Amino acid sequence: MSEPTRPSPDPANVARYVDEIAPLLGLPIPPACREGVERNLAVLLAAGLLLDDFPVGDAETAPVFRP
Amino acid sequence: MKGADALGLVADVRARRVTAREAAREAIERIRARDPALNCFTAVLADSALRDADAVDTAIAAGRDPGPLAGLPFAVKNLFDVAGLTTLAGSKINADHPPAVKDATVVARLRGAGAVLLGALNMDEYAFGFTTENTHYGPTRNPHDPSRVAGGSSGGSAAAVAGGMVPLALGSDTNGSIRVPASLCGVFGLKPTYGRLSRAGAALFGISFDHVGPLAASVRDLAAAYDVMQGPDAADPVCAGLPVDPCLPRLDDGLDGLRIAVADGHFATRGEPEVFAAVESVAKAVGASRRVAIRENDRARAAAMIITASEGASLHMDDLKSRPMDFDPMTRDRFLAGALLPASLYVRSQRFRAWYKEHVGEILRDVDILLAPTTPFSAPPIGADTIEVAGIRVPMRPMLGLYTQPLSFIGLPVITVPVAGTAPRPLGVQLIAAPWNEVSLFRMAAVLERDGVVGV
Numbered sequence: 001m002s003e004p005t006r007p008s009p010d011p012a013n014v015a016r017y018v019d020e021i022a023p024l025l026g027l028p029i030p031p032a033c034r035e036g037v038e039r040n041l042a043v044l045l046a047a048g049l050l051l052d053d054f055p056v057g058d059a060e061t062a063p064v065f066r067p
Numbered sequence: 068m069k070g071a072d073a074l075g076l077v078a079d080v081r082a083r084r085v086t087a088r089e090a091a092r093e094a095i096e097r098i099r100a101r102d103p104a105l106n107c108f109t110a111v112l113a114d115s116a117l118r119d120a121d122a123v124d125t126a127i128a129a130g131r132d133p134g135p136l137a138g139l140p141f142a143v144k145n146l147f148d149v150a151g152l153t154t155l156a157g158s159k160i161n162a163d164h165p166p167a168v169k170d171a172t173v174v175a176r177l178r179g180a181g182a183v184l185l186g187a188l189n190m191d192e193y194a195f196g197f198t199t200e201n202t203h204y205g206p207t208r209n210p211h212d213p214s215r216v217a218g219g220s221s222g223g224s225a226a227a228v229a230g231g232m233v234p235l236a237l238g239s240d241t242n243g244s245i246r247v248p249a250s251l252c253g254v255f256g257l258k259p260t261y262g263r264l265s266r267a268g269a270a271l272f273g274i275s276f277d278h279v280g281p282l283a284a285s286v287r288d289l290a291a292a293y294d295v296m297q298g299p300d301a302a303d304p305v306c307a308g309l310p311v312d313p314c315l316p317r318l319d320d321g322l323d324g325l326r327i328a329v330a331d332g333h334f335a336t337r338g339e340p341e342v343f344a345a346v347e348s349v350a351k352a353v354g355a356s357r358r359v360a361i362r363e364n365d366r367a368r369a370a371a372m373i374i375t376a377s378e379g380a381s382l383h384m385d386d387l388k389s390r391p392m393d394f395d396p397m398t399r400d401r402f403l404a405g406a407l408l409p410a411s412l413y414v415r416s417q418r419f420r421a422w423y424k425e426h427v428g429e430i431l432r433d434v435d436i437l438l439a440p441t442t443p444f445s446a447p448p449i450g451a452d453t454i455e456v457a458g459i460r461v462p463m464r465p466m467l468g469l470y471t472q473p474l475s476f477i478g479l480p481v482i483t484v485p486v487a488g489t490a491p492r493p494l495g496v497q498l499i500a501a502p503w504n505e506v507s508l509f510r511m512a513a514v515l516e517r518d519g520v521v522g523v
Contacts, residue, residue, distance in 0.1 A: 043404075051415050056418045
C-alpha cells in the first residue's frame, strides 16, 4: 500500500513552469537536477493546492516593521 | 553516558574534587575513542578546550566564581559561530568562508558560565533534512545501532550526547531538527518557544521557524543550559527580549495544577504501534486520560513545507544560481524547487499559519501540556528512501517530521523525552505547552525522569 493520493499538478505543466520561470530568475537548472527539481516542485505545488480550498478568514499576517 | 550527570561533574569541579582540565581531557579521550565509529564531530577543539578548562581551574583556585556550568563539556552543531572556526552549516560551500570572528550568543553565554566547548558537530546541509546523511562529511551514525541514522538535522548533536562523548550539545530546530534526532538517539531535547533564545550567530534556514536549543542526557542538565542561554539579545530581531524565567529551581515543583492531555487524531495515527505505546506509558504515569484533537495538521505541514522551502532557497539564492553542483545532492533539488515557488503560495501559507495558531491556542487555553509522539518510527537504516509504517510504504525522510512539523510551525515550546524501555530502539515523546510556558514542560519532564518513566 502507499499513502492516499492528494490533488497534484499535471507533470507536464510543472515541466513547462520550470522551463519558463527558471531562466527569468537567472536560475539555471543543471540537467542532472532537472528530474529531481520537477519532482520536488510538484510536491510543493501539491502542498499549495491543499491550502487552496481552506478558508483562513481575515488572518492578518503583515510582517511587522517598526522604523 | 549512563549514570552521568553533567551538573554532578560541575559540583565536583567547583569543590575541586576534579579539575576542569581533567574533565576536558577525559571528554577529548572519549571523542577520540568513539567518534571514528559515529562521525559526530567535524571539528574537535582540544587545545582551546584545555585553555578554557584551565581558566575555570584558575578562577576556582583564586576564589572567583567560575560560573554555574564550570567545567561542563559541550559541543555545538556546526551552524553556530565559534570564534576562530569556519561555520560550515553542513555545507562544502561555506568551507570557503573565513573563520567566525565571535561566538554565537548562546555559545558565548554557555562559555561565560564556565562550560568548555569541545567542538563542532555534523548536520544535514544547511539544516534541510531529518537524517544527517551528509554527503560532504559522511553520515552521522546512531550510537544504538551504527547502521542506522541518528536523525537530523542536529544528528551530530544527539549522537554525541547519546554516545557519551559530551553531556550537552546545542542544536537548531526549524521543523523538528532537535526533536527528531533526540528521539531516534534517546536523549532529551528542548525546542523552546520561537523567539525565546537568541539566534544571533547561528546560520539561519527557515527564518519564520528557526529555533535553537539544547540536547542533554538529563533533565537538570537541559534546564541548567537553557537557563544560562535565556535573556534578551539586541543582535537578534526575533528574540523576544523577555527576562530570564529560570527552570532549574522549578524541577521539584511536581505536577500539581497541570492539566495534561494526549493529542489525538493526526498525532495518534500513521505511526508504528510502539510509538503510541510510548505516549501511553507517559500518559499513564501522570494519570492523563483526556484526549484532544488538533485539526488541520496536514495543511500545517504543507504550509510549513512551502515556507521552509521558500525561505531556505531565498537565503541561498546566489549560490544556487552560481554553483548549484556544490550543494549536497541530498538538499540541492529541494532548494532549487523552493527557489521557483510563487510568492502567493508563501503568503497563503503564512495566512494559514495565523489561523492554525489561533486554533491550537484555543486548545491550549484549556490544557497545560499536550502529549504526542516525536517520530512515527524509530531510527531507520542509513540510505533507506522509503519505509513501511503501519502497513503503508512512505518516503522515509519527510515522514520523520510528521509529528514535529506542525508544532514548530507555530513556535510552541516542546521537550522531547526519551521513554524508558522502548524496544528495539529509542523513541521520544513530545511534551507541548503554550508559548512561554517552558517551566511546565520541565516540571513534568523532571517527574517522569524521577519516576523512571523516561531517561537516558
